[in-house]
Amino acid sequence: MSDKIEKWLETNTFHHGEFWDVLNLVREKEKKGLKISLCIPTLNEEKTIGKEIVILKSELVERYPLIDEFAVIDSGSEDKTLEVAASFGADTYLAADILPEVGDKRGKGENLWKAIYQLEGDIIIYVDADIKNIHPRFVTGIVAPLINNDTIKYCKAFYDRPMAYSSGIRSSGGGRVTEILIRPLFSLFFPELTSLIQPLSGEFAVRREVLERIPFPIGYGVETAHILDVYREWGLEAFGQCDLDQRIHRNQSTNALGKMSFGILQTFINRLKSYGMVDKLPELATIYRQFQAEGNRYEQLTREIVEYERPPMITIPAYREKYGIED
Amino acid sequence: MSSKFNSILDTVHPHRERLHSVRELLLANAMMIGEIPAPTGHEADRITFLTNRYTEDGLQNISIDEAGNGMAVIPGKKGDNNILVCAHADTVFSPSVDHAMSVTAKAIMGPGIGDNSLGLATIVTLPEILKRLEIGFDDNLILLGCTRSLGRGDLGGIRFFLENAKHPIRAGVSVEGIQLGRLSYSAIGMLRGEISVHMPYGYDWAKFGATDSVAILTKVVQRIMEIPIPMQPPTQIIFGSISGGTSFGTRPTSANLRFEIRSEKAGMAAVLKEKIIDIIEETENTSNADIQFSSVAERQTGGLDYGHPMVKTMRKILETLEVKPRIEPSVGELSELIERGIPSVTLGLTRGENKNEFNESIDIQPIFGGIAQLIALLQSIDGGLCDE
Numbered sequence: 001m002s003d004k005i006e007k008w009l010e011t012n013t014f015h016h017g018e019f020w021d022v023l024n025l026v027r028e029k030e031k032k033g034l035k036i037s038l039c040i041p042t043l044n045e046e047k048t049i050g051k052e053i054v055i056l057k058s059e060l061v062e063r064y065p066l067i068d069e070f071a072v073i074d075s076g077s078e079d080k081t082l083e084v085a086a087s088f089g090a091d092t093y094l095a096a097d098i099l100p101e102v103g104d105k106r107g108k109g110e111n112l113w114k115a116i117y118q119l120e121g122d123i124i125i126y127v128d129a130d131i132k133n134i135h136p137r138f139v140t141g142i143v144a145p146l147i148n149n150d151t152i153k154y155c156k157a158f159y160d161r162p163m164a165y166s167s168g169i170r171s172s173g174g175g176r177v178t179e180i181l182i183r184p185l186f187s188l189f190f191p192e193l194t195s196l197i198q199p200l201s202g203e204f205a206v207r208r209e210v211l212e213r214i215p216f217p218i219g220y221g222v223e224t225a226h227i228l229d230v231y232r233e234w235g236l237e238a239f240g241q242c243d244l245d246q247r248i249h250r251n252q253s254t255n256a257l258g259k260m261s262f263g264i265l266q267t268f269i270n271r272l273k274s275y276g277m278v279d280k281l282p283e284l285a286t287i288y289r290q291f292q293a294e295g296n297r298y299e300q301l302t303r304e305i306v307e308y309e310r311p312p313m314i315t316i317p318a319y320r321e322k323y324g325i326e327d
Numbered sequence: 328m329s330s331k332f333n334s335i336l337d338t339v340h341p342h343r344e345r346l347h348s349v350r351e352l353l354l355a356n357a358m359m360i361g362e363i364p365a366p367t368g369h370e371a372d373r374i375t376f377l378t379n380r381y382t383e384d385g386l387q388n389i390s391i392d393e394a395g396n397g398m399a400v401i402p403g404k405k406g407d408n409n410i411l412v413c414a415h416a417d418t419v420f421s422p423s424v425d426h427a428m429s430v431t432a433k434a435i436m437g438p439g440i441g442d443n444s445l446g447l448a449t450i451v452t453l454p455e456i457l458k459r460l461e462i463g464f465d466d467n468l469i470l471l472g473c474t475r476s477l478g479r480g481d482l483g484g485i486r487f488f489l490e491n492a493k494h495p496i497r498a499g500v501s502v503e504g505i506q507l508g509r510l511s512y513s514a515i516g517m518l519r520g521e522i523s524v525h526m527p528y529g530y531d532w533a534k535f536g537a538t539d540s541v542a543i544l545t546k547v548v549q550r551i552m553e554i555p556i557p558m559q560p561p562t563q564i565i566f567g568s569i570s571g572g573t574s575f576g577t578r579p580t581s582a583n584l585r586f587e588i589r590s591e592k593a594g595m596a597a598v599l600k601e602k603i604i605d606i607i608e609e610t611e612n613t614s615n616a617d618i619q620f621s622s623v624a625e626r627q628t629g630g631l632d633y634g635h636p637m638v639k640t641m642r643k644i645l646e647t648l649e650v651k652p653r654i655e656p657s658v659g660e661l662s663e664l665i666e667r668g669i670p671s672v673t674l675g676l677t678r679g680e681n682k683n684e685f686n687e688s689i690d691i692q693p694i695f696g697g698i699a700q701l702i703a704l705l706q707s708i709d710g711g712l713c714d715e
Contacts, residue, residue, distance in 0.1 A: 046431070048429065050429070050431055050432070051358060051429060051430045054354045054355050055359065057355075058354070058355030084431060084432050087432035088350075088351065088432075089351070132427045248427065
């Protein structure tokens with residue numbers, strides 16, 4: 001297990017700095033005849049959407065034609081998200097207007113799903129709209145592994161979350177929901193998936209052949225469901241992940257994270273049911289897997305955690321004797 | 328007006344419209360530059376951004392000099408002369424300030440976006456702009472991102488460049504993000520000074536009349552304000568920053584004042600400097616405090632006349648754009664250019680607000696007129712229309 005994860009980390013984990021030569025990526029994309037679409041799902045993002053469009057369009061459409069199609073798919077914003085997006089030349093769509101015959105459901109997953117119908121790329125890149133420090137690396141870092149490596153089908157972003165650390169080693173983790181919910185669940189049921197450092201990150205690039213074959217929860221569980229379904233169908237080798245350094249965004253309240261966790265847990269348990277794992281739970285693993293980074297090299301930290309249980313005190317003879325409890 | 332100049336003026340409006348095609352490139356450059364912290368003396372990352380862009384654009388003679396200035400050359404068809412287009416790269420903001428920019432359909436907000444991320448972005452984008460507008464020059468165009476411009480930097484970047492420039496410069500244009508209509512063609516006499524008050528070790532706080540450093544510095548400020556200042560030619564003393572002390576009830580042992588004298592009258596800054604030094608010496612003798620004066624930067628008055636062909640040309644270009652000229656002398660890069668006898672002006676590119684505040688902002692739409700004026704001026708210089 002650990003060997004496989006270590007090898008995967010070595011071959012399928014990247015740093016955006018490896019892909020600084022965007023011109024080379026464009027050439028490779030053209031050589032392979034790939035069409036690439038970028039989708040930004042939005043809901044009331046007027047404060048950050050303009051900058052994302054200006055910078056990504058300038059750098060990756062005008063300066064280097066890496067992105068062939070650039071779209072904002074909106075869930076019905078009540079602010080000026082669509083007005084700002086359109087003013088900088090993005091194609092804007094209301095999710096409700098795409099595939100109207102299947103109805104309209106409210107949620108980020110709905111926008112991601114409808115993008116598959118609306119956009120024509122062989123690869124679709126999804127980038128959240130709330131990134132304050134947007135930079136072309138948020139796109140090049142996750143699409144480059146798919147352009148360069150035909151076996152990678154789904155590439156996730158992960159970020160440096162500033163933490164106090166001394167020497168050259170730092171702990172490298174996901175967000176709070178990842179560390180408290182996802183990583184323990186994956187460690188128990190799908191240990192190989194713990195090698196994804198930030199499975200919930202909102203930036204990922206996927207091949208159409210994968211997107212069109214997986215279901216989409218429309219709410220909080222979409223990223224988790226994707227990972228489980230892609231893993232089950234194509235295995236760990238189908239994943240890539242790329243370090244994009246820092247991402248500055250809105251910090252969510254603990255209440256909001258609680259709601260998110262509830263949705264993710266529903267999705268996770270539904271997946272266990274559909275995989276037939278509920279009645280036949282596997283031997284539960286006792287190894288908990290986290291990460292540390294040294295420079296751009298990542299390695300797993302494994303720790304055995306065995307939840308030993310004591311019996312009720314009343315079953316202990318000495319206790320019964322002390323308190324005069326008769327059989 | 329010559330027919331050559333008329334034909335340049337005829338292109339100002341069409342250029343302004345066609346410049347919309349570079350909107351995303353320009354705004355992206357402005358925001359990416361704006362998000363790189365660059366306090367005076369620490370502009371290296373911004374200059375690297377600039378030179379990387381020039382490398383991508385295939386420019387020639389791209390270099391970073393010993394003062395950290397970033398430079399590239401767009402070679403002219405003849406290349407007999409050189410025109411300098413410069414913008415300062417430093418800001419007044421420390422790296423700890425949140426440099427994130429935000430953009431709406433009409434404006435960009437963020438610290439330093441007007442002073443001078445937009446100016447620097449314009450010289451970064453200029454090669455692509457000229458390519459798209461299919462404009463070439465007979466003269467070489469030297470594009471320069473200057474370091475160490477503000478405050479204690481004292482124009483160190485441009486001074487180093489001019490002292491070491493290998494080729495003579497025919498004319499200079501300094502580009503500032505704000506305000507559109509700004510037309511600076513003269514350098515204002517300036518003295519930038521700092522006054523520090525320190526209470527000596529063993530100072531007798533119990534003595535009658537004993538006072539602290541802030542009170543003493545305040546007396547100095549009061550005395551400076553009593554100096555008669557001529558209304559004409561305009562002269563100002565600006566108290567830019569004052570600091571001292573740590574709490575409500577602790578006597579401060581040191582205090583510091585930063586100020587700037589600006590005067591359009593030759594020699595006035597030096598006269599006021601002498602008066603301020605007299606005040607300091609007198610206060611020092613009567614208070615037993617240690618009071619130090621240091622001169623951080625000085626500039627001489629000088630510049631072009633209102634009727635100089637370059638100034639007349641610029642006025643006409645602004646008139647064509649229906650922008651009212653805002654004539655104001657400069658203490659920036661222009662001072663160094665003028666001191667060396669290089670005919671030069673400083674231009675602003677767009678309207679903006681809250682300069683040097685955290686909520687600094689610029690309007691997007693006027694930028695295209697601002698760049699069109701810059702191009703028209705460069706064409707005029709190139710065509711010999713700004714020569715005396």
